Amino acid sequence: MTTVATTPRGGFGYRHPRLRLAGLLTAPMLWLVAVYLGSLGALLLTAFWTVDDFTGQVVRDLTLKNFQQVFTNPAYYGVILRTVGIAVLVTLLCLVLALPLATFMARVAAPRWRPLLVALVLTPLWASYLVKVYAWRAMLAPEEGVISWFLSPLGLDGPGFGFLGIVITLTYLWLPYMVLPIYAGLTRLPNSMLDASADLGARNGRTFRSVVLPILFPSIVAGSIFTFSLSLGDYITAQIVGGKVIMLGNVVQINYVVNLPFAAAVATIPVIIVLLYLAAVRRSGALENI
Amino acid sequence: MTLSRGTKAVLAVLAFIAFSFIYIPLGVILINSFSADKGLGWPPSGLTTQWWAKAIENDGVREALWTSIWVAAVATLVALVLGTLLSLALGRYRFFGRESISLVVVLPIALPGIVTGIALNNVFTTFLGGLTIYTLIIGHATFCIVVVYNNALARIRRLGGSVEEASADLGANAWQTFTRVTFPLMRSALVAGGVLAFGLSFDEIIVTTFTAGPGITTLPIWIYQNLFRPNQAPIVNVVAAALVIISILPIYIAQKLSSDDDRGAGVM
Numbered sequence: 001m002t003t004v005a006t007t008p009r010g011g012f013g014y015r016h017p018r019l020r021l022a023g024l025l026t027a028p029m030l031w032l033v034a035v036y037l038g039s040l041g042a043l044l045l046t047a048f049w050t051v052d053d054f055t056g057q058v059v060r061d062l063t064l065k066n067f068q069q070v071f072t073n074p075a076y077y078g079v080i081l082r083t084v085g086i087a088v089l090v091t092l093l094c095l096v097l098a099l100p101l102a103t104f105m106a107r108v109a110a111p112r113w114r115p116l117l118v119a120l121v122l123t124p125l126w127a128s129y130l131v132k133v134y135a136w137r138a139m140l141a142p143e144e145g146v147i148s149w150f151l152s153p154l155g156l157d158g159p160g161f162g163f164l165g166i167v168i169t170l171t172y173l174w175l176p177y178m179v180l181p182i183y184a185g186l187t188r189l190p191n192s193m194l195d196a197s198a199d200l201g202a203r204n205g206r207t208f209r210s211v212v213l214p215i216l217f218p219s220i221v222a223g224s225i226f227t228f229s230l231s232l233g234d235y236i237t238a239q240i241v242g243g244k245v246i247m248l249g250n251v252v253q254i255n256y257v258v259n260l261p262f263a264a265a266v267a268t269i270p271v272i273i274v275l276l277y278l279a280a281v282r283r284s285g286a287l288e289n290i
Numbered sequence: 291m292t293l294s295r296g297t298k299a300v301l302a303v304l305a306f307i308a309f310s311f312i313y314i315p316l317g318v319i320l321i322n323s324f325s326a327d328k329g330l331g332w333p334p335s336g337l338t339t340q341w342w343a344k345a346i347e348n349d350g351v352r353e354a355l356w357t358s359i360w361v362a363a364v365a366t367l368v369a370l371v372l373g374t375l376l377s378l379a380l381g382r383y384r385f386f387g388r389e390s391i392s393l394v395v396v397l398p399i400a401l402p403g404i405v406t407g408i409a410l411n412n413v414f415t416t417f418l419g420g421l422t423i424y425t426l427i428i429g430h431a432t433f434c435i436v437v438v439y440n441n442a443l444a445r446i447r448r449l450g451g452s453v454e455e456a457s458a459d460l461g462a463n464a465w466q467t468f469t470r471v472t473f474p475l476m477r478s479a480l481v482a483g484g485v486l487a488f489g490l491s492f493d494e495i496i497v498t499t500f501t502a503g504p505g506i507t508t509l510p511i512w513i514y515q516n517l518f519r520p521n522q523a524p525i526v527n528v529v530a531a532a533l534v535i536i537s538i539l540p541i542y543i544a545q546k547l548s549s550d551d552d553r554g555a556g557v558m
Contacts (some may be wrong), residue, residue: 006542009506015384017383020464021379021383021385024375024376024378024383025375025376025379026389027371027372027375028372028373028375028376028435029391030456031431031432031435032372032391032394032395032432032435033394034488035410035413035428035432036394036397036398036406036410036432037394037397037411038413039409039410039413040298040397040401040405040409040415042409042412042416043405043408043409043412046412053447056417066533069458080317097308097453098308099300100300100303100304100305100308101305102300103301103307104301104304104305105305107293107301108293108298108301108302108305115545119545120309120312121312122541122544123537123538123541124312124316124537126314126489126493126537126538126539126540126541127316127533127534127537128493128509128510128513128530128533128534128537129493129494129495129510130493130495130513130514131319131513131530131533132315132316134319134431134526134530135315135316135318135319135518135530136315137330137517138315138318138319138322138330138332139314139315139318139416140332141330141332144329144330144331144332145330145332146318148332149332149333165527172315174313175308175311176311204293204294204297228399229400229402230330230402232402233401233402233405233502234402235401235404235496236495236496240517249402249404252408253404256408256411260408260412263408264408264412264476267402267404267408269404270402270405271401271402271405274400274402
């Protein structure tokens, strides 16, 4: 500080806190509420409109026709089930890979290596999403891919493009989101609690089940929110490594030009599923962990 | 829980497998960029640097790179301003609707990209008469606000109000307090948030697809357009490899920043 005011002035901003708050909020609120929430609201409204089969024009009459079509046509609810199945599988696979990795990072590796290991987990998050999916195209390609090459001496072929390819690729994409919260949870885990468990006669397996897992549960849920919801909305991965397999996002993407109301209705489904999931896990306290 | 030697060895092996899973595909990308073949075939029949030379001279790639940098820079700037304003409002005031606002900020990255994408696309084409580079920037800034906001809010909470009160007691007005006290203390958090926002925008493909005007090609869009063209595969491989190498940069910056920040500069 070079100069000090001689008389306390307070200033306009301090005398009118409400006005100052309004000044801070006006621009961001115009952007987020008027532009963004407005767009979402318009999209939701569109979901209840239809398209005239002959003219292709949007008919602005409220109807549930789009949702009826999604839930009664087996082709569409098949896609819903498949998409949820993929998201669940991806979440479980991420968990299976992340638990030992995070345990190694937090409990086995020397503390001075931890920042490096965290950086090693984080770096792929910064590598372009599209590049990572493309990398898996090179890995999964039938006959000429890396996995096929690796398995061919055993007389096996790789999974190729399709359901399994999507699951592997999405697991790859979202794995760091599962590792980091579990790692953070494990570093917070007090040693005294583990010692107490051992003193009371629990072996490692029992300590893991009865002490570590319950404490880690909110971290796991926090990670699963990412892996689950990011998988639900994805469509690029299916386009690149999915072969003929499509997910909910692909249905939206295919329909949005010709039938926006139907695409809008389909787009609400992953949102509703994620909101249901969030409501279900809310009580675990995981939402404060993100 | 004292882990036995055996358990530790098993965990080390599993961690090694997980790290291999993470890094082998990235390694394949790097090697493929030097492949003498024209496809994604593995293993490469030979190595060459000719594709790197060709990619650097490629006008499409260069233009896409500049578009990406330009869009990410403007979107980051907008996000920095709006995110800082929001964090000051929510970090320093209690008011009706505060919780709802903090939810609205997160929504653009919490919802699937395709939902944000078609929602904005619908409104832009209906009310703004079409898509341009500005609609793309609006789309990107919308999901960048949250990362700036998160970093800035965490810092404001940690600072507490006492330094600002001291500044006011010494006679500074609100603007002086902001420019001389609050902002300098927030600076490293804003840099971290800005780096994150830039990275997020630079990498984004889904919202980009739905909000970019015709002919506007960012780098991810360029990759996407050329992904399925067999004769472009060598150039795509080089661009992909370059992006993998560049991704080390923000991690490095974040590690530098974390020296004055106890939370790893909020890299997530």
